[in-house]
Amino acid sequence: METTIRVENLSKSYAGDQAVDRLNLSIGRGEVFGLLGANGAGKSTAIECMLGTKKQDGGTVSILGMDPLKERKVLFEKVGVQFQEANYQEKIRVAELCKVTASLYRAAVDYRSLLERFGLADKLKSQVSELSGGQKQRLFIVLALIPNPEVVFLDELTTGLDARARREVWKSLSGLKAKGLTILLTSHFMDEVEALCDRIMILKKGKSIFCGTVQEAVAASPHEKFEDAYLWYTDEEEQENESV
Numbered sequence: 001m002e003t004t005i006r007v008e009n010l011s012k013s014y015a016g017d018q019a020v021d022r023l024n025l026s027i028g029r030g031e032v033f034g035l036l037g038a039n040g041a042g043k044s045t046a047i048e049c050m051l052g053t054k055k056q057d058g059g060t061v062s063i064l065g066m067d068p069l070k071e072r073k074v075l076f077e078k079v080g081v082q083f084q085e086a087n088y089q090e091k092i093r094v095a096e097l098c099k100v101t102a103s104l105y106r107a108a109v110d111y112r113s114l115l116e117r118f119g120l121a122d123k124l125k126s127q128v129s130e131l132s133g134g135q136k137q138r139l140f141i142v143l144a145l146i147p148n149p150e151v152v153f154l155d156e157l158t159t160g161l162d163a164r165a166r167r168e169v170w171k172s173l174s175g176l177k178a179k180g181l182t183i184l185l186t187s188h189f190m191d192e193v194e195a196l197c198d199r200i201m202i203l204k205k206g207k208s209i210f211c212g213t214v215q216e217a218v219a220a221s222p223h224e225k226f227e228d229a230y231l232w233y234t235d236e237e238e239q240e241n242e243s244v
């Protein structure tokens with residue numbers, strides 16, 4: 001399988017605190033990869049180092065064969081990022097924000113069809129600040145997809161979305177995956193991870209404690225349900241699973 005994202009020995013510490021500790025991963029084209037772990041496990045830091053928005057202390061990252069620190073401009077034509085809180089003017093309207101975003105990319109897709117797909121077609125003229133939390137979250141997914149990316153990074157994919165909206169987002173992403181989009185996501189919802197992810201990595205204190213499929217994670221745990229297995233892996237208590 002063609003490798004889209006390759007991370008080798010990635011490390012990052014904050015004032016001596018190891019947030020990401022010698023991470024290795026390889027994600028193939030069209031794969032949906034879930035980076036999991038408790039609050040503070042190091043997911044966002046790892047993603048920011050991968051994107052080059054944070055400088056790692058050690059290790060290398062390659063996305064679509066490029067170094068995000070050195071080939072930023074070319075690479076980011078092909079990479080979409082969902083931000084938790086995008087930087088936008090207070091009073092900007094949905095259509096304007098989409099238009100401005102589209103103007104930054106050569107291969108931008110029609111944002112109207114994306115807004116429709118994510119249930120925001122009737123919000124074109126609304127101010128972004130007037131959207132509900134879940135609508136904003138969906139707008140941020142739309143913004144990530146506007147470049148017509150080959151890879152997207154989706155941090156806390158559906159946090160704040162209602163049950164129906166989450167299902168709709170899953171369906172849309174599955175459709176994009178079928179067309180070859182590579183997706184790296186983080187999520188705290190194990191039903192979502194089961195529904196979407198081909199493979200997962202579970203982080204604990206910056207270290208990978210499991211990498212493989214959801215089925216493999218369950219099989220290597222004493223549990224039958226994935227959520228129970230996940231909680232077992234991430235348990236704060238010292239476990240005998242450290243070497244898994």
Ligand SMILES: Nc1ncnc2c1ncn2[C@@H]1O[C@H](COP(=O)(O)OP(=O)(O)OP(=O)(O)O)[C@@H](O)[C@H]1O
Pocket residue numbers: 014019037038039040041042043044045046
């Ligand atoms: N800018 C920063 N300065 C100092 N420490 C930081 C900074 N950002 C993150 N950390 C620390 O690094 C560790 C990893 O944080 P990170 O945000 O990567 O975790 P996370 O897995 O994304 O958590 P969450 O699920 O809560 O988003 C935490 O201990 C956090 O306190």
